[in-house]
Amino acid sequence: MENAVREKAKGxxxxxxxxxxxxxxxxxxxxRTTPVFITRPEDAGRLVWNPLCVNNLSVYLTRKFxxxxxxxxxxxxxxxxxxKNIAVLVSEAQVKREDVYIIGVTCDGVVYRQxxxxxxxxxxxxxxxxxxxxxxxxxxxxxxxxxxSGFVPPEAPAGMVFDRIKALDAKESAQRWEFWIKEFSRCxxxxxxxxxCSLCYCERCITEKNMxxxxxxxxxxxxxxSWNLTRAMHLAGRCTFCGECERACPVNIPLNLVNQxxxxxxxxxxxxxxxxxxxxxxxxxxxxxxxxxxxxx
Amino acid sequence: xxxxxxxxxxxxxxxxxVRNGGARFxxxxxxxxxxxxxxxSGADEVTWDYILPRNSFKDYLFPQTEVxxxxxxxxxxxxxxxxxxxxxxxVVFGSRPCEAASLASLRSVFTWDSVDEFYTAREDKTTVVTxxxxxxxxxxxxxxxxxxxxxxxxxxxxxxxxxxxxxxxxAITGRGRGFLSAHSAAFEDSGSGxxxxxxxxxxxxxxxxxxxxxxxxxxxxxxxxxxWAGLTRKCIGCGAxxxxxxxxxxxxxxxxxxxxxxxxRKNWDACQFDSFTLHASGHNPRDAQFKRWRNRFMCKFxxxxxxxxxxxxxxxxxxxxxxxxxxDITEVMEEMSR
Amino acid sequence: MNNxxxxxxxxxxxxxxxxxxxxxxxxxxxxxxxxxxxxFKAGQFAxxxxxxxxxxxxxxxxxxxxxxxxxxxxxxxxxxxxxxxxMSIGDVIGFRGPYGNxxxxxxxxxxxxxxxxxxIGLPPVRSLIWNVLDRREDFxxxxxxxxxxxxxxxxxxxxxxxxxxxGDVRVVETVDPGGETxxxxxxxxxxxxxxxxxxxxxxxxxxxxxxxxxxxxxxxNALGKLGFADGxxxxxxxxxxxxxxxxxGRCNVGDIYICKEGPVYTAAEVKRMYNDF
Numbered sequence: 001m002e003n004a005v006r007e008k009a010k011g012x013x014x015x016x017x018x019x020x021x022x023x024x025x026x027x028x029x030x031x032r033t034t035p036v037f038i039t040r041p042e043d044a045g046r047l048v049w050n051p052l053c054v055n056n057l058s059v060y061l062t063r064k065f066x067x068x069x070x071x072x073x074x075x076x077x078x079x080x081x082x083x084k085n086i087a088v089l090v091s092e093a094q095v096k097r098e099d100v101y102i103i104g105v106t107c108d109g110v111v112y113r114q115x116x117x118x119x120x121x122x123x124x125x126x127x128x129x130x131x132x133x134x135x136x137x138x139x140x141x142x143x144x145x146x147x148x149s150g151f152v153p154p155e156a157p158a159g160m161v162f163d164r165i166k167a168l169d170a171k172e173s174a175q176r177w178e179f180w181i182k183e184f185s186r187c188x189x190x191x192x193x194x195x196x197c198s199l200c201y202c203e204r205c206i207t208e209k210n211m212x213x214x215x216x217x218x219x220x221x222x223x224x225x226s227w228n229l230t231r232a233m234h235l236a237g238r239c240t241f242c243g244e245c246e247r248a249c250p251v252n253i254p255l256n257l258v259n260q261x262x263x264x265x266x267x268x269x270x271x272x273x274x275x276x277x278x279x280x281x282x283x284x285x286x287x288x289x290x291x292x293x294x295x296x297x
Numbered sequence: 298x299x300x301x302x303x304x305x306x307x308x309x310x311x312x313x314x315v316r317n318g319g320a321r322f323x324x325x326x327x328x329x330x331x332x333x334x335x336x337x338s339g340a341d342e343v344t345w346d347y348i349l350p351r352n353s354f355k356d357y358l359f360p361q362t363e364v365x366x367x368x369x370x371x372x373x374x375x376x377x378x379x380x381x382x383x384x385x386x387x388v389v390f391g392s393r394p395c396e397a398a399s400l401a402s403l404r405s406v407f408t409w410d411s412v413d414e415f416y417t418a419r420e421d422k423t424t425v426v427t428x429x430x431x432x433x434x435x436x437x438x439x440x441x442x443x444x445x446x447x448x449x450x451x452x453x454x455x456x457x458x459x460x461x462x463x464x465x466x467x468a469i470t471g472r473g474r475g476f477l478s479a480h481s482a483a484f485e486d487s488g489s490g491x492x493x494x495x496x497x498x499x500x501x502x503x504x505x506x507x508x509x510x511x512x513x514x515x516x517x518x519x520x521x522x523x524x525w526a527g528l529t530r531k532c533i534g535c536g537a538x539x540x541x542x543x544x545x546x547x548x549x550x551x552x553x554x555x556x557x558x559x560x561x562r563k564n565w566d567a568c569q570f571d572s573f574t575l576h577a578s579g580h581n582p583r584d585a586q587f588k589r590w591r592n593r594f595m596c597k598f599x600x601x602x603x604x605x606x607x608x609x610x611x612x613x614x615x616x617x618x619x620x621x622x623x624x625d626i627t628e629v630m631e632e633m634s635r
Numbered sequence: 636m637n638n639x640x641x642x643x644x645x646x647x648x649x650x651x652x653x654x655x656x657x658x659x660x661x662x663x664x665x666x667x668x669x670x671x672x673x674x675f676k677a678g679q680f681a682x683x684x685x686x687x688x689x690x691x692x693x694x695x696x697x698x699x700x701x702x703x704x705x706x707x708x709x710x711x712x713x714x715x716x717x718x719x720x721x722m723s724i725g726d727v728i729g730f731r732g733p734y735g736n737x738x739x740x741x742x743x744x745x746x747x748x749x750x751x752x753x754x755i756g757l758p759p760v761r762s763l764i765w766n767v768l769d770r771r772e773d774f775x776x777x778x779x780x781x782x783x784x785x786x787x788x789x790x791x792x793x794x795x796x797x798x799x800x801x802g803d804v805r806v807v808e809t810v811d812p813g814g815e816t817x818x819x820x821x822x823x824x825x826x827x828x829x830x831x832x833x834x835x836x837x838x839x840x841x842x843x844x845x846x847x848x849x850x851x852x853x854x855x856n857a858l859g860k861l862g863f864a865d866g867x868x869x870x871x872x873x874x875x876x877x878x879x880x881x882x883x884g885r886c887n888v889g890d891i892y893i894c895k896e897g898p899v900y901t902a903a904e905v906k907r908m909y910n911d912f
Contacts, residue, residue, distance in 0.1 A: 028625065191536060192536070559686070
């Protein structure tokens with residue numbers, strides 16, 4: 001399968017159909033994968049595909065990466081979950097579908113923390129998103145590489161993230177508050193969550209807007225709470241649960257919990273799930289007469 | 298030659314002795330599945346199972362956010378009061394040799410011209426008790442930058458683990474000797490005679506030559522070398538590497554409060570952020586991520602050594618471990634050694 | 636404890652509207668002793684604060700030869716300058732400084748002086764112009780070439796008139812094409828071009844320039860064509876700063892800290908710098 005990815009990349013670069021292939025390669029020691037940008041057909045052999053290919057590379061399609069755009073039309077190697085983000089980018093007019101060639105790869109799951117990898121993909125080292133994945137066969141792509149997965153996700157989403165949300169929902173609001181204050185108190189304001197997120201594509205983030213200062217930049221409890229909650233709200237109805245923010249967080253804030261909770265809220269209120277249809281607009285940016293009003297009290 | 302010995306089960310005694318003397322005891326503890334330097338109150342909080350704590354102990358010398366002054370505006374006019382700092386004596390226990398070596402670097406920045414007492418007042422009250430490394434991982438590269446798992450620079454006291462899990466203790470500085478005598482009840486005069494546990498010595502990265510890097514960076518032409526853009530293309534521009542780095546020292550100064558009262562704070566900032574050098578006119582001297590990354594690399598291997606006569610990189614590997622896109626500084630060092 | 640970040644308090648004694656969104660403050664220290672002892676040199680800068688909003692860096696625009704007050708000139712662009720712009724006479728702001736190096740005025744005795752500025756780049760040069768005029772007998776010919784985007788954007792309009800009327804100062808004013816008004820009597824064109832046309836002699840002369848980074852680059856080229864040696868051309872590089880004292884790590888150009896070794900440099904020094912400003 002890895003060879004098929006390389007052959008495809010080589011073909012696309014040779015024909016000139018794309019100028020750069022965004023994919024994964026090995027680090028120097030061959031122990032971790034890292035994003036690579038292949039511009040010459042003879043370098044296509046650097047591309048790899050394995051369960052360590054956890055990065056959601058769609059972030060490199062956003063306008064923050066002007067030097068990548070300057071290379072010319074890109075192809076991107078993408079798992080189904082990565083493609084969800086591309087679909088949101090297309091629906092929000094950040095990327096034109098025809099401007100990117102999607103090399104979809106079928107996927108049996110990735111490794112949540114690479115240090116757990118012992119050469120074999122086992123359920124216990126896969127993140128919650130993989131256990132519930134309904135896009136192991138890429139749903140939007142220009143070509144799909146790999147054998148069709150027969151995996152059927154559970155009827156009701158399950159796994160650690162959902163269990164923890166349930167446990168939190170069962171608590172009193174004061175306890176939930178205490179939980180989140182404690183979790184957010186570790187935040188160092190490095191903004192890795194934002195930078196790694198392909199849907200945080202604003203060139204000027206609200207945290208950089210200082211007239212007025214919407215969010216205090218200090219890494220104290222007040223500043224941390226307002227940053228993390230504001231980011232969560234800005235992703236409501238858009239986040240696809242790719243999990244990159246929590247993976248990138250150097251202080252292990254469980255961002256998946258807050259993002260997945262909002263996904264559930266949007267699903268219940270608007271019957272909408274982001275990332276499946278590139279022509280559908282996220283509910284928070286469109287008005288519909290059918291929108292529920294039961295939150296108005 | 299060891300001055301004293303510390304039995305692992307006597308750590309609690311040492312903590313009590315330090316805390317009874319009014320000092321703060323900072324050591325690695327587990328928080329959110331990570332070892333983190335934290336002020337602790339008892340030995341049961343301390344973890345021994347770590348390579349390096351997630352945070353650098355610079356947190357205790359140069360906090361992420363710190364009030365430097367307070368203002369108030371009222372009928373009596375404007376008043377501004379500087380924050381008076383009287384830091385507590387602090388013992389940082391369980392530091393690693395790489396990190397201890399960074400103290401001289403931070404000090405060089407905060408004292409090279411004028412003296413920033415917000416830093417020095419804290420450092421002057423800090424005793425660093427380092428444990429030589431008996432474990433590590435592939436991100437460790439202290440030997441590549443000229444340090445070792447038992448180098449003593451920056452440490453006041455050095456602990457070396459013995460095969461039976463206790464520690465031989467050596468005082469490195471006068472402050473270290475003072476520490477040993479002040480808390481003598483926690484230490485033994487002789488050990489069990491057990492051999493020293495083997496150290497974890499990271500393999501020196503073959504392709505890296507620090508003096509070549511310095512030479513190359515000193516030549517102005519390297520600035521416009523397209524290799525920079527290629528090497529750092531995947532950088533997403535977060536500040537994770539700088540915030541965990543023991544020598545990164547950049548900060549912002551901001552006001553927080555109302556029109557009537559509030560605080561002036563020093564907050565960590567990062568040269569990786571695009572607004573870091575943005576002029577009011579809209580002009581930005583470092584208007585692309587590769588320029589920002591180049592600046593950070595230059596800071597480590599050119600500015601620190603040339604300007605502050607200290608080391609910019611101690612090889613702790615935190616930036617490698619924490620990078621969401623695995624941009625490995627040693628791979629750039631290798632390229633820059635060519 | 637010696638607190639490097641603690642500002643002095645200064646009262647706004649007067650406000651001058653210089654141009655749209657550009658104004659000057661005449662500041663007097665609240666601490667009376669400081670009024671007498673405060674000393675600085677032309678080219679140095681300071682950090683000015685609007686409490687609750689933060690600090691901003693600009694040069695000291697008044698000359699060191701005028702004691703008892705300092706003047707600053709700023710354009711309203713962001714949070715701090717926006718706050719300062721809302722202030723009235725009698726309000727109190729914070730002042731930290733003076734910081735940085737300065738123009739080596741004493742080394743220039745007997746030389747002819749050429750000042751070239753663009754837009755909001757005139758204030759640091761103004762400090763120097765008055766400094767030189769207050770010691771007029773120490774210097775030879777004086778030429779001032781100053782331009783802005785539009786006639787309205789020229790700062791210190793009255794002083795430009797005053798200098799031009801002094802008889803022994805040559806003032807050349809210009810605006811960018813399209814920036815002129817019907818009654819505009821000055822030149823039309825970009826500063827480097829107008830400078831070349833004005834062609835001040837490079838003999839025994841020192842040139843001082845300040846303006847947008849791109850203008851500085853072209854002015855240095857133009858001065859070269861006029862025969863000025865790189866060592867006789869001075870500029871002030873005002874990068875973004877927060878601390879002003881070599882700690883916060885953002886104003887550097889390569890390993891040169893503008894706030895400490897600068898902001899004043901010769902063109903020769905600028906040409907040796909990394910291409911990072």
